[in-house]
Amino acid sequence: MNEQERAEEHLRTIRRLMERGTIYRAISAPTALVGGVLSLSAFGFFVRSAIFQNWTPASVFVPPLDFFLPVWLIVFLLTAGANTLFIVIGAKSRHEPIFSASMRAALYALTPGVIMGGAFTFCFGGLGWDPMLDLAMSIGWAACYGIGLLATSHFAPRSLTLLGWAFLISSIVGLMLLRFSGLMTLHMDGIRFTGWTRYTYYFGPLFMALTFGLFHLIYAVCAWPRKGAATEP
DSSP, X not given: OOHHHHHHHHHHHHHHHXXXXXXXXXXXXXXXXXXXXXXXXXXXXXXXXXXXXXXXXXXXXXXXXXXXXXXXXXXXXXXXXHHHHHHHHHHHHTTOOTTOHHHHHHHHHHHHHHHHXXXXXXXXXXXXXXXXXXXXXXXXXHHHHHHHHHTXXXXXXXXXXXXXXXXXXXXXXXXXXXXXXSGGGOOOOSSOEEXXXXXGGGHHHHXXXXXXXXXXXXXXXXXXXXXXXXXXX
């Protein structure tokens, strides 16, 4: 296949993806619902674990065991598994191969963000417990996810592009707050927290709940496929 034929095939693939924007929305909306529910459930787990360990009145806060990375990795894996299931079901219902040219183009667009998120997790995930590190990882994950979604903007439905911008803008706001609030220079010994600093334990899980939880639930409600609905521009 020469360069012209490859270019024509690439254009045909993009055209098919744009024409089937409603199909991709129908797949991503249930996935967003699963991801949103799991993310909010994970936040509830963090709140419950903190309250359970600190149920007696005290002047200091003893942080629970470091479950941040394992819990969110489980959430990501379960959401990815649900997304794979929805893709397989959708492909079979349309009598199409799972890894069609359209699917390969979508995966190729998402790959850089996924790789960056994996590298970010590998580098910072084993540095020990620190609430500010958890928050920084949350912001990094949101940024990589938003960039990945925006990479599909030339063929994805508009609602998915807006979701990508919501994640990217939230990560930028989170970085600005982290930089100029003084939290990064706040001294903490990693064991005991006094006064308002005890609440820094919740910052990372809360950011995840607001972005991967709330944003996905809003998206699922707005983009859920409806009978007789026109294809989204």
